[in-house]
Amino acid sequence: MDDEVLIIDLLKTALSSAGYTVLTAGSAEEAMEILKRESVMVMFLDLNLPGMNGLDLCKKIRKKNTIGIIFAITGYSNFYGLLDCRTVGFDDFFIKPVKLDVLLKSVQEAFERLDRWAISDYDLA
Amino acid sequence: MQVSRMKNVAKATKQHPDELDVLHQKIEELEKSEARYKRTVEALKKSEEYFRAITQNSSDIILIVNKIGTITYVNPSIERFLGYKPEELIGKSGFNFIVPTDIPRAIYDFGRAILTKDIIIPNSFRVRHKDGSEHVLEGVGNNLLDNSIVAGFVMNVRDITDRRKVEEELGIYRKHLEDMVEERTSELAEMNSQLLIELTERKRVEEAVRKSEERYRLLADNAHDVIWIVGMDMRLIYISPSVLRALGFSVEESMGRTMNEAFTPASFEMVTQVFAEEMAKEASSQYDLNRSRILEIEMFHRDGSIIPFEVHYSFLRGADGRPTGILAIARDITERKRAEDEKRHREKLQSSLEIAGAICHEMNQPMQIISGYVELLMKDLSGNHPLYERLGAILTQIERMSTITARLMTIKNYETKNYMGKGKILDIDKSSGNGGE
Numbered sequence: 001m002d003d004e005v006l007i008i009d010l011l012k013t014a015l016s017s018a019g020y021t022v023l024t025a026g027s028a029e030e031a032m033e034i035l036k037r038e039s040v041m042v043m044f045l046d047l048n049l050p051g052m053n054g055l056d057l058c059k060k061i062r063k064k065n066t067i068g069i070i071f072a073i074t075g076y077s078n079f080y081g082l083l084d085c086r087t088v089g090f091d092d093f094f095i096k097p098v099k100l101d102v103l104l105k106s107v108q109e110a111f112e113r114l115d116r117w118a119i120s121d122y123d124l125a
Numbered sequence: 126m127q128v129s130r131m132k133n134v135a136k137a138t139k140q141h142p143d144e145l146d147v148l149h150q151k152i153e154e155l156e157k158s159e160a161r162y163k164r165t166v167e168a169l170k171k172s173e174e175y176f177r178a179i180t181q182n183s184s185d186i187i188l189i190v191n192k193i194g195t196i197t198y199v200n201p202s203i204e205r206f207l208g209y210k211p212e213e214l215i216g217k218s219g220f221n222f223i224v225p226t227d228i229p230r231a232i233y234d235f236g237r238a239i240l241t242k243d244i245i246i247p248n249s250f251r252v253r254h255k256d257g258s259e260h261v262l263e264g265v266g267n268n269l270l271d272n273s274i275v276a277g278f279v280m281n282v283r284d285i286t287d288r289r290k291v292e293e294e295l296g297i298y299r300k301h302l303e304d305m306v307e308e309r310t311s312e313l314a315e316m317n318s319q320l321l322i323e324l325t326e327r328k329r330v331e332e333a334v335r336k337s338e339e340r341y342r343l344l345a346d347n348a349h350d351v352i353w354i355v356g357m358d359m360r361l362i363y364i365s366p367s368v369l370r371a372l373g374f375s376v377e378e379s380m381g382r383t384m385n386e387a388f389t390p391a392s393f394e395m396v397t398q399v400f401a402e403e404m405a406k407e408a409s410s411q412y413d414l415n416r417s418r419i420l421e422i423e424m425f426h427r428d429g430s431i432i433p434f435e436v437h438y439s440f441l442r443g444a445d446g447r448p449t450g451i452l453a454i455a456r457d458i459t460e461r462k463r464a465e466d467e468k469r470h471r472e473k474l475q476s477s478l479e480i481a482g483a484i485c486h487e488m489n490q491p492m493q494i495i496s497g498y499v500e501l502l503m504k505d506l507s508g509n510h511p512l513y514e515r516l517g518a519i520l521t522q523i524e525r526m527s528t529i530t531a532r533l534m535t536i537k538n539y540e541t542k543n544y545m546g547k548g549k550i551l552d553i554d555k556s557s558g559n560g561g562e
Contacts, residue, residue, distance in 0.1 A: 004490055010497040017504070048486065075489035076482060076534065096489035097527045100500040 001025040001057070002046040002073070011044060014100045020107065028052035035061065040068065041119065042110045044103075045090075047074040047081075055088045062089035067119055069110040073098065186262070186284075189277035192239055192270050194219045197277050206262070206284040208255030224251040224259060238266050239278060249285065260286040351434070351455040354441065359384055359400075362450060371434075371457050373427030389431055392422035399438070400451075407440075407448060414446060415439070421458070433458050478533075485530040492530070496523040 001024070002008050008024045015022045023038060025031035028051055034040070043061070047054035058070055072085045075096040085093050092106060186206060189198040196219050199211045207222070214222075223231050227250050238246050249263035264282025269275040351371045353364040364379045374382065385393045399418055406412040417439035423431045434455040440448040499520045506513045 004494070006494045007490070007497070010494060010501070013501055014497065017501075075486035075493070095531060097493040097496045097523060100497055 001028065001031045001044065003027060003049050004046070007046070011103070014104065015107065018104050018107070028054070028057040031057060032060065041114055042107055043068065043070045044073050045070060047072055047085075048076060055084055058090055059088045067114075067117070069113065071106065186264070186282045188219070188280040188282060189275065190219050190280070191277055194235060206260065207252060222252050224253055227251050239268055239270060242268050242271065260284050261289045353453050353455070355451050355453070357448060357450060371455075372424060372432060387424055389423040389425065392424065395420060396422060403440070414442065433462050482534050485534050488530055489527070492523050492526055496520055496527075499523070
């Protein structure tokens with residue numbers, strides 16, 4: 001989820017190329033709509049957004065999804081920002097610009113972790 | 126008579142020559158005797174005239190009465206005092222003229238007086254003037270009733286009406302004076318006791334004021350702040366010794382300096398203007414007596430440096446409320462200014478850093494897009510493709526930029542460096558953030 005179309009296009013291209021199914025949203029509200037329909041276990045959320053910001057969105061998601069792996073990706077960073085992110089339930093924190101390889105690696109690790117947890121055995125929907 | 130005696134002598138001479146000699150002798154003796162008599166009579170006459178003149182012209186009244194008080198002689202002075210001529214009085218009783226209320230005493234005194242002899246008796250009586258007015262006569266009496274020549278009681282009296290009147294007036298006046306003095310004395314006594322109380326009180330107040338003055342002086346003299354008082358003519362009246370520490374000038378040196386020597390021109394102008402404003406307020410009669418003004422001024426230190434002061438100005442006022450001087454309490458605010466400047470500088474820097482952070486965020490977005498697309502392009506190209514290396518160069522530079530923006534976003538302590546001699550810029554390498562260097 002990012003309000004910057006080119007970033008969404010970039011990440012979608014990179015992740016799709018790596019074989020992942022990618023759902024994109026341009027705002028927190030749009031993301032909430034998708035999550036009502038779909039079960040998404042790995043997420044990238046931009047923090048600085050018009051409307052609801054990434055922190056609040058994460059907080060909302062975490063109320064229903066405590067297992068899914070959620071990554072913050074932001075252009076603005078500081079130590080307190082990191083603490084805030086951990087508090088609301090983010091698993092990791094990336095500062096733009098971030099190398100696509102780093103992102104792909106973390107996505108790969110996330111799915112490996114989910115596999116290890118054998119979450120597909122549970123009905124999470 | 127002389128001629129007839131001469132004729133007789135000539136006739137007798139012819140008749141009895143011896144007798145004639147005897148007669149001659151007798152005549153001669155007689156003539157001598159007559160001459161002596163004449164001289165004596167002459168002398169007596171002169172003497173009598175002399176005494177008469179004295180008596181007649183005496184300013185005092187000389188009065189002789191017989192043993193029953195009938196006037197036998199009075200000199201003409203009586204007229205001047207009582208309006209009667211001597212002849213109107215002689216043969217009349219002296220008691221007729223005495224004021225009735227004094228008569229019993231007069232009779233008693235006279236009775237006693239005629240029993241004495243050769244003693245001068247002083248007395249005084251009120252006597253009726255011919256015009257009816259009352260006069261007071263005072264005098265001495267001498268009993269010469271046994272003296273064959275005088276055969277009377279001689280009185281020598283004078284009119285003391287005026288004197289008595291004056292004396293009475295004097296008495297009244299004296300009484301009045303005494304009363305006044307007494308009154309004044311009691312007033313004075315009261316005033317005196319009041320003065321004494323006042324004096325004691327004044328001494329106490331004086332002592333209290335002196336102590337208070339000492340206390341204030343001690344305070345002023347030992348204050349860290351510089352305290353000064355100028356008169357309404359802007360001349361320095363007092364300055365605390367702290368001026369030495371604050372400006373490097375001693376009290377004596379400071380007293381000799383003028384305001385425009387002590388203040389920077391801008392501060393002098395400000396102070397002068399504020400003074401004018403305040404005096405205008407005084408004239409408008411709508412003002413607060415206890416108001417004060419706080420000004421930030423700059424003064425010259427002895428070493429030539431400029432010291433900033435915060436000065437609390439207020440008027441000193443007389444009992445009538447009119448300003449008599451200006452009290453200034455000045456605090457050296459060099460340190461405060463420095464801290465303020467530092468704070469202002471920090472705030473400025475902080476906002477600069479915040480702006481830089483915001484810019485970094487904005488920069489990071491396009492950098493992410495560029496680096497991401499370059500990575501995608503490189504994935505599509507084989508490693509030996511001629512463009513692969515150039516795309517790699519772009520990616521390296523994006524990474525470099527990202528390092529800079531990452532540092533900029535976490536800077537807490539900063540250092541600056543000269544930028545081409547045109548000012549200072551942030552030295553990112555030497556500045557530190559919470560993430561280390």
